[in-house]
Amino acid sequence: MSDWWLTLTIAQKIFWCIAIPFSLLFVFQTIMTFVGLGGDDMDALGDSDSSVHADTGIDFQFITLKNLIAFFTIFGWTGVVCLGSGMKIFPSVLIAFIAGLAMMVIMASLIYGMGKLSDDGTLKIRNAIGKSGTVYLPIPPKRGGTGQIQIKVQGLQTLDAMTDDFTGFKTGQVVEVIEVLKGDILLVR
Numbered sequence: 001m002s003d004w005w006l007t008l009t010i011a012q013k014i015f016w017c018i019a020i021p022f023s024l025l026f027v028f029q030t031i032m033t034f035v036g037l038g039g040d041d042m043d044a045l046g047d048s049d050s051s052v053h054a055d056t057g058i059d060f061q062f063i064t065l066k067n068l069i070a071f072f073t074i075f076g077w078t079g080v081v082c083l084g085s086g087m088k089i090f091p092s093v094l095i096a097f098i099a100g101l102a103m104m105v106i107m108a109s110l111i112y113g114m115g116k117l118s119d120d121g122t123l124k125i126r127n128a129i130g131k132s133g134t135v136y137l138p139i140p141p142k143r144g145g146t147g148q149i150q151i152k153v154q155g156l157q158t159l160d161a162m163t164d165d166f167t168g169f170k171t172g173q174v175v176e177v178i179e180v181l182k183g184d185i186l187l188v189r
Helices: 002-007 010-035 049-053 065-084 089-115
Strands: 132-137 147-152 156-163 174-181 185-188
Touching: 010 065, 010 089, 065 089, 132 156, 147 174, 147 185, 156 174
Parallel strands: 156 185
Antiparallel strands: 132 147, 132 174, 147 156, 174 185
């Protein structure tokens, strides 16, 4: 091994010294991420509800520790391969740099894309307008009280409902939502 090391140029030694430790860090980081100890799930002190309500997902984060480790891993190995294939130093460094940047862009894009996959799960009651549902609990006539309907809005929901009709609605009847009243009560006909 020492004979092999002595035959390398300074540039090759530099690339090897970058590639090996950063590859080990990259493997360690990947294992920790799969085990669930990736470091992104730190516990925080204080009122976290304020940040949850304002959360819009993950912003595009280009320079992070994970991305820098990926950059130097790809940079090192690309440089080793380029110099090993007989390329000159400048094109090897340039190609290695571009490959490292490409890896950073790919990783940042993946993290950004995964952050956008979240769904808040909040029921948007306005989506019920114009949809039909089935009366679950009788609805009294002329807004004399509330009943309930079952309707498919972001999944099957049981929601409070009123009507302006003179007869009201019995369990099992099909109704259509025409408006959302104050207090998230559906107006049906």
